[in-house]
Amino acid sequence: MFTLTPLEKSLQNYSNAFISILETFPMKQYTALDLSIGNTTLDNVDITNVEACQRYIDSILEKNRAEVAYGGYLEQRNLYNGNAHFSASEDKRNNHLGVDFWAKAGTRVRVPLDGRLHSFRNNSTSGDYGPTIVLEHVLDGIIFHTLYGHLSVKSLHGLFVGRAYNKGDVLATLGTPDINVNYAPHLHFQIIQEMGEYQGDYPGVSTTKNLEFYANNCPNPNFLLKAT
Numbered sequence: 001m002f003t004l005t006p007l008e009k010s011l012q013n014y015s016n017a018f019i020s021i022l023e024t025f026p027m028k029q030y031t032a033l034d035l036s037i038g039n040t041t042l043d044n045v046d047i048t049n050v051e052a053c054q055r056y057i058d059s060i061l062e063k064n065r066a067e068v069a070y071g072g073y074l075e076q077r078n079l080y081n082g083n084a085h086f087s088a089s090e091d092k093r094n095n096h097l098g099v100d101f102w103a104k105a106g107t108r109v110r111v112p113l114d115g116r117l118h119s120f121r122n123n124s125t126s127g128d129y130g131p132t133i134v135l136e137h138v139l140d141g142i143i144f145h146t147l148y149g150h151l152s153v154k155s156l157h158g159l160f161v162g163r164a165y166n167k168g169d170v171l172a173t174l175g176t177p178d179i180n181v182n183y184a185p186h187l188h189f190q191i192i193q194e195m196g197e198y199q200g201d202y203p204g205v206s207t208t209k210n211l212e213f214y215a216n217n218c219p220n221p222n223f224l225l226k227a228t
């Protein structure tokens with residue numbers, strides 16, 4: 001039995017019900033997706049190739065009659081191999097710190113709880129987040145953040161720091177691979193307690209060496225969303 005951190009406890013207590021972060025899809029339209037190195041059905045799929053990755057996701061969606069394939073918190077992946085953006089450091093950054101929600105480009109992202117705009121940016125290097133929004137929230141006196149990556153360019157139009165959002169507001173839409181930058185369309189959703197100096201950006205994958213620090217600062221989004 002492990003104990004929850006104060007933030008994890010507050011996220012868990014925020015709602016008993018599933019929170020749909022894409023459109024208003026019910027939980028039955030979501031299906032779990034395993035992109036980890038342990039998934040042997042991926043042995044013959046090059047998930048670093050956008051089309052091959054999309055075909056694999058489409059097959060999972062079709063088989064489960066779902067609109068959204070989701071998963072990936074602390075998943076170890078081969079998705080980032082061969083990308084200069086991730087292999088600059090001594091050991092590979094391949095531990096994923098958020099949850100991904102794979103769905104069609106243009107799908108609307110909804111704010112999961114009240115908050116304010118912290119920062120936004122188009123992280124347009126190949127393999128990065130593309131258009132990204134970070135919100136700030138306060139729950140039980142605890143300040144934390146949520147990051148939304150791989151959005152459309154128009155999602156950033158008209159934004160300003162401090163803009164207020166209510167739970168359920170449409171925040172953004174999912175970007176296409178040319179914009180998101182070079183992935184099958186999906187939302188990268190990550191909870192970040194302490195942003196440090198980051199603006200419109202924060203590491204979404206970690207080396208194994210730094211994983212303990214990042215996993216502590218980035219709790220499982222499912223404490224909030226309850227996608228099970």
Ligand SMILES: [Zn+2]
Pocket residue numbers: 072096098099100187188189204
């Ligand atoms: Zn991701």
